[in-house]
Amino acid sequence: MSDAEQPRLRAALLAWFDRQGRDLPWRQGPEGRRDPYRAWVAEVLLQQTQVARGLEYYHRFLTAFPSVQVLAAAPLDDVLKAWEGCGYYARARNLHRAAQQVTREGLPRTHAEWLALPGVGPYTAAALSSFTQNAPHAVNDGNVRRVLARLHAEPAPTPRWVQQQADALLDPARPGAWNEAVMDLGATVCTPKRPQCGVCPLSDWCGARASGQPGNYPAPKTRPAVQTVQAVAVLIGNAQRAVLERRDGALLGGLLGLPAQPFDPAQPGAPAQALHELCARLNAAPGPLLGEVTHTMTHRQVTWQVYAATGGPPLTDVGSAALSRLDHKALALAGRRAQSLFPV
């Protein structure tokens, strides 16, 4: 759009936002002066997580950790338990570590100070500095990317392009409200499929709408194929108390889970050998096959053959441990009759 149109476009979106914007619990308080801790928790929870789901965890998390001091003093296991089921658990680990940093150095006062915290990247730093201090930093998230790609009929927006467009369009008079307005528009009107152009305050300026195929912008991202992974896991104990191990590394790192050992499905006898190696490591005795569980994540599909076993390390209370969905599925096999290898 022309520069002369920019004030009208901004006014149209902000008027829509003031009337139709979402009423969300982390938006309490004066515009641009939100409570930093609550806004921070919300932004981290909402990274790659839909608002409807973030709401549930926001209440759960703030009940458990009402202040940054309480969060910093809590054991990491308690933080992960509150995060259980929400995914991307590095967010919880980073938030906990950042809370301890904040109790020493104080809450961030600038965009750069937010950016210095672990788990706070370009999006979150722009969001928090604009929401808590009305700092003129434009957010760049999935909603912003889609809204701007459509406004300019750009089928393949690069991150750099999106940021430049967002910076140029940001309303310097109300940075926090502007950022929320663009995201609300993307989440409720300018949706990925079947955008509701009939009620969009920006439709007069929208190149994608003018094209007649607004849903074509931006083009879908190409995603890597889902990798399949197979492993044997052992269930020692029952659904209430079982042998659990701490997972390390990137995948589900920090969570507890059943001892497991991957194997190559192309190799004959690999499952039996994996079970043998796993039990030898645990000093446990293998029992019957309890069943098979499959769990699909964004980038991989994991299948476990779950065996009962006896012996091994001490049992852990399952209820107070943070586990992945996969481990909960495997634990649900406890108490069931061993599955026959030769079903009738």
Next chain:
DNA sequence: AAGCCGGGGAA
């Protein structure tokens, strides 16, 4: 720049 990291909702 490209991979990796969870789990679930919408169409």
Next chain:
DNA sequence: TTCCCAGGCTT
């Protein structure tokens, strides 16, 4: 099924 979600970190 496919695509996406108030992204960040690592390589």
